[in-house]
Amino acid sequence: MAHITARVEYGIHCLLWLVDPASGQPSSRDLAELQGISPSFLAKIFPRLEKAGIVQAADGIRGGYRLAKPPSEITVLEIVDAIEGHKPLFECQEIRGRCAVFDNEPPDWATTGVCGIHAVMLRAEKAMRESLAQETLASIAAVVERKAPNSFPVEVQGWLVERVNGRTSSRSRKLPNGP
Amino acid sequence: MAHITARVEYGIHCLLWLVDPASGQPSSRDLAELQGISPSFLAKIFPRLEKAGIVQAADGIRGGYRLAKPPSEITVLEIVDAIEGHKPLFECQEIRGRCAVFDNEPPDWATTGVCGIHAVMLRAEKAMRESLAQETLASIAAVVERKAPNSFPVEVQGWLVERVNGRTSSRSRKLPNGP
DNA sequence: TTAACGCGGAGTGATACAGTCCGCGTTATG
DNA sequence: CATAACGCGGACTGTATCACTCCGCGTTAA
Numbered sequence: 001m002a003h004i005t006a007r008v009e010y011g012i013h014c015l016l017w018l019v020d021p022a023s024g025q026p027s028s029r030d031l032a033e034l035q036g037i038s039p040s041f042l043a044k045i046f047p048r049l050e051k052a053g054i055v056q057a058a059d060g061i062r063g064g065y066r067l068a069k070p071p072s073e074i075t076v077l078e079i080v081d082a083i084e085g086h087k088p089l090f091e092c093q094e095i096r097g098r099c100a101v102f103d104n105e106p107p108d109w110a111t112t113g114v115c116g117i118h119a120v121m122l123r124a125e126k127a128m129r130e131s132l133a134q135e136t137l138a139s140i141a142a143v144v145e146r147k148a149p150n151s152f153p154v155e156v157q158g159w160l161v162e163r164v165n166g167r168t169s170s171r172s173r174k175l176p177n178g179p
Numbered sequence: 180m181a182h183i184t185a186r187v188e189y190g191i192h193c194l195l196w197l198v199d200p201a202s203g204q205p206s207s208r209d210l211a212e213l214q215g216i217s218p219s220f221l222a223k224i225f226p227r228l229e230k231a232g233i234v235q236a237a238d239g240i241r242g243g244y245r246l247a248k249p250p251s252e253i254t255v256l257e258i259v260d261a262i263e264g265h266k267p268l269f270e271c272q273e274i275r276g277r278c279a280v281f282d283n284e285p286p287d288w289a290t291t292g293v294c295g296i297h298a299v300m301l302r303a304e305k306a307m308r309e310s311l312a313q314e315t316l317a318s319i320a321a322v323v324e325r326k327a328p329n330s331f332p333v334e335v336q337g338w339l340v341e342r343v344n345g346r347t348s349s350r351s352r353k354l355p356n357g358p
Numbered sequence: 359t360t361a362a363c364g365c366g367g368a369g370t371g372a373t374a375c376a377g378t379c380c381g382c383g384t385t386a387t388g
Numbered sequence: 389c390a391t392a393a394c395g396c397g398g399a400c401t402g403t404a405t406c407a408c409t410c411c412g413c414g415t416t417a418a
Contacts, residue, residue: 002182002266002267002268002269002270003181003182003268003269004268004269004300005405005406005407006270006272006406006407007406007407008269009269009271009272009274009296010274012296013274013275013296027362027363027364028363028364029362029363033279034278034279034280035274035277035278035279036274036277036278036279037274037277038407038408038409040408040409040410041407041408041409043364043365044365044366044407044408046364046365047364047365047366050364050365057363057364057365058363058364058416059363059364059365059414059415059416060362060363060364060414060415060416060417061360061361061362061363061415061416061417061418062362062363062416062417062418063362063363063364063415063416063417064363064364065364076299087181088181089181089182089183089307090181090182090183090187090188091181091185092188093185093188095188095189095192095214095215095216096192098214098215098216099213099214099215099335100212100213100214100215100338101213101331101334101335101338109326109327109328110326110327113326116319116322116323117188117191117192117319119322120255120311120314120319121183123310123314124307124308124310124311125307126310127306127307127309127310128268128303128304128306128307128310129303130306131302131303131305131306131307132299132303135299135302140295140296140299143295143298144295147288147289147291147292148288148289149288152280155280156278156280159279159280184374184375184376185375185376186375186376206393206394206395207394207395208393208394217376217377217378219377219378219379220376220377220378222395222396223376223377223396223397225395225396226395226396226397229395229396236394236395236396237385237394237395238383238384238385238394238395238396239383239384239385239386239393239394239395240384240385240386240387240391240392240393240394241385241386241387241393241394242384242385242386242393242394242395243394243395244395
């Protein structure tokens with residue numbers, strides 16, 4: 001299993017659809033179906049982004065999500081921590097005090113400060129986190145935008161707008177593609 | 180659970196006991212009991228270090244392990260990869276091709292190259308791995324040595340030598356501390 | 359009133375981790 | 389030459405997490 005989970009992958013992919021303010025206020029179901037992932041699973045992810053101040057939620061029908069701040073101020077590290085809760089790269093078990101020559105009574109010099117192995121892992125974790133802190137939703141969106149044709153964002157907006165409008169209309173009428 | 184597991188923690192702790200050549204050739208059971216961890220579990224870890232060329236194994240009674248190269252040439256990254264097998268930080272599910280507007284037939288521009296989110300995670304993983312590659316068994320041993328009193332390595336050598344000598348003698352005689 | 363929304367809690371199946379047990383071939387020692 | 393400890397690999401167990409689902413609550417526009 002990977003350290004950075006599918007929850008983060010899903011979260012970032014769906015946050016990217018919110019970068020363009022013209023997207024309005026899609027629901028988590030809208031985003032999940034636009035992205036082709038499980039709606040009920042995504043519904044467990046977005047409340048965490050809301051509590052972290054990454055996204056703003058609106059209640060009731062016509063409710064949904066929008067970014068709580070400019071995408072250039074939302075780092076990937078922020079998203080990862082919001083969804084996974086600052087999961088450490090390494091969990092030190094404090095093995096150092098269990099050396100047999102200590103006979104179950106480790107001296108102070110052996111247990112004070114941070115374990116030497118733990119320190120190495122903490123530096124690696126710091127390097128990883130600093131790398132993630134340099135990337136933002138805006139920087140990822142820019143990469144995607146460079147690859148996609150100009151027509152793509154328009155198509156996505158159309159899909160979203162049609163879906164939001166259909167919340168209270170097309171459910172009582174027919175589906176767009178007929179019965 | 181953490182990305183870098185207890186196997187790595189146990190492995191590094193026990194490799195540190197092999198840094199001093201005067202330790203001879205302790206068995207995995209010797210190392211496990213010296214370190215206060217499960218012997219049968221450590222016995223699953225050291226064969227991986229052997230296959231990676233970090234450690235040399237000797238068969239038969241009086242067999243055991245010694246470092247296969249100088250501790251300054253054994254990086255922590257090497258140890259992690261040997262034990263865990265280059266486990267990725269993030270496993271991309273290629274969600275990008277599942278956008279609803281593609282209608283199950285994603286265009287080439289959407290699926291060529293590395294996914295923008297995956298690229299971010301790969302850079303973070305690279306930063307982590309580069310950090311781990313800068314640390315060696317020797318550098319960790321130096322930190323530990325700075326904290327321990329001069330008498331400590333001597334005590335450890337004594338414990339190990341007594342144990343290795345006891346392999347064929349004290350089993351047939353009494354235990355050192357009486358019956 | 360209805361229906362869709364956000365949200366939280368409980369539950370499920372699969373996988374990985376920590377740890378154990380057993381058996382094989384090898385090798386110094388009594 | 390038998391023994392005992394060694395390295396090594398395979399099969400196994402229990403637990404925790406992950407991906408995912410289901411249900412019910414209060415909220416809100418049509």
